[in-house]
Amino acid sequence: MTVKQYYQDAYMKTFQTSIQDQRQDDSGWYVVLEETAFYPTGGGQPHDTGTLKDKRIINVEEVNGEIRHYIEEPFEDISGDVKGQIDWDRRFDHMQQHAGQHILSAAFAEALLYETVSFHLGKEVLTIDLDVSDLTESEALEAEALANRVIRESRYIETRWVTEAELSQYPLRKQPTVTDDIRLVMIPDFDYNGCGGTHPRSTSEVGAIKILDWEKHKGHIRLQFVCGDRVLNQLHRKHGLLKELTVVLQAPEENMVPTVERMVAKQKEQEKALEGLKEVLLTYEAQGLLGEGTSQEGYTLIKKAYSDRSIQELQKIAQHIVAKREEAIVLLVVQNDHKLQLVAAKGSSPSANLREVAQKVFPLINGKGGGNKSFVQGGGEVVMSREELLETLVNQL
Ligand SMILES: [Zn+2]
Numbered sequence: 151m152t153v154k155q156y157y158q159d160a161y162m163k164t165f166q167t168s169i170q171d172q173r174q175d176d177s178g179w180y181v182v183l184e185e186t187a188f189y190p191t192g193g194g195q196p197h198d199t200g201t202l203k204d205k206r207i208i209n210v211e212e213v214n215g216e217i218r219h220y221i222e223e224p225f226e227d228i229s230g231d232v233k234g235q236i237d238w239d240r241r242f243d244h245m246q247q248h249a250g251q252h253i254l255s256a257a258f259a260e261a262l263l264y265e266t267v268s269f270h271l272g273k274e275v276l277t278i279d280l281d282v283s284d285l286t287e288s289e290a291l292e293a294e295a296l297a298n299r300v301i302r303e304s305r306y307i308e309t310r311w312v313t314e315a316e317l318s319q320y321p322l323r324k325q326p327t328v329t330d331d332i333r334l335v336m337i338p339d340f341d342y343n344g345c346g347g348t349h350p351r352s353t354s355e356v357g358a359i360k361i362l363d364w365e366k367h368k369g370h371i372r373l374q375f376v377c378g379d380r381v382l383n384q385l386h387r388k389h390g391l392l393k394e395l396t397v398v399l400q401a402p403e404e405n406m407v408p409t410v411e412r413m414v415a416k417q418k419e420q421e422k423a424l425e426g427l428k429e430v431l432l433t434y435e436a437q438g439l440l441g442e443g444t445s446q447e448g449y450t451l452i453k454k455a456y457s458d459r460s461i462q463e464l465q466k467i468a469q470h471i472v473a474k475r476e477e478a479i480v481l482l483v484v485q486n487d488h489k490l491q492l493v494a495a496k497g498s499s500p501s502a503n504l505r506e507v508a509q510k511v512f513p514l515i516n517g518k519g520g521g522n523k524s525f526v527q528g529g530g531e532v533v534m535s536r537e538e539l540l541e542t543l544v545n546q547l
Pocket residue numbers: 248249252335345346347348349
């Protein structure tokens with residue numbers, strides 16, 4: 151098969167060819183071309199997209215040596231010459247990122263003897279995994295500076311087909327996985343790699359490399375970075391964010407961190423103060439309920455049904471009341487969304503066993519709860535109104 155392929159000229163944006171075949175597999179309709187400049191997924195580099203005649207090429211994959219160009223719908227007629235066009239912005243971005251990865255990996259190896267064990271070219275950022283368990287900021291900056299120096303020096307990126315025997319002439323970082331038709335990608339005196347990806351002619355076309363962050367990952371360091379136009383995009387987006395924050399926080403960029411720190415500290419203080427005020431309010435509320443008690447045989451009954459309140463607040467109210475009045479029995483019920491909850495508490499003098507009372511009521515609302523004879527809480531489903539639940543409890547006393 152004499153298929154002219156992507157790697158022969160990474161700058162080929164359009165080409166003339168003919169369709170050899172049109173078929174379907176699990177991924178959909180695809181065509182096989184006489185010649186192609188489309189790059190298929192491989193070597194860590196994503197596939198190209200583009201057009202063929204009047205159809206979009208949405209995916210390109212190499213399957214058993216055959217390059218499959220996936221289309222959204224089949225061609226009615228596959229005869230004659232067709233024009234292929236690569237989505238150049240996407241391809242050139244991949245070339246910048248891919249070559250940038252070569253350069254950064256080589257810089258880590260050159261400056262620090264840190265080897266790259268894997269890499270990933272993502273939609274937003276790239277990652278490489280370095281064969282070390284820790285990385286300092288100054289080390290990251292050193293490798294980044296070397297990588298950017300190599301970019302500025304506009305070094306020629308050369309690709310060459312070699313035989314296995316010729317390989318020994320080159321200081322390869324890693325032995326290639328193939329044994330014939332080995333394609334070497336070389337940045338003289340810096341990086342020699344077996345690689346089938348697409349690369350620009352010169353390191354200067356990579357533009358710039360910026361390391362964004364790194365983290366420990368499975369015993370390695372996973373490092374995030376961007377190259378080429380993505381550096382500008384990141385700067386643009388992050389600067390836009392900072393500008394917005396400057397307005398929102400009414401603080402210039404250099405004062406932003408202390409400003410936010412002050413705000414967070416203040417908020418914590420306010421939350422604490424608010425918590426204290428809530429406690430005070432709950433004691434007032436409990437005080438109010440004390441006056442609404444009705445005298446029963448051997449105890450004073452205090453009851454109330456609420457909606458949309460936390461069970462913790464009701465606990466506090468009930469505890470406050472029984473602490474103040476030893477003859478009190480307090481029954482509080484609340485409906486929150488799809489559940490009915492209850493709190494029952496008693497002072498030291500009533501003889502009632504609230505746990506037994508509640509155990510009789512829980513099955514009626516398909517619920518459950520826990521506690522002892524002086525304090526019980528729990529909840530169930532809204533199969534009756536909160537007032538009905540309250541009355542059911544009262545009747546069990
Ligand atoms: Zn490469």
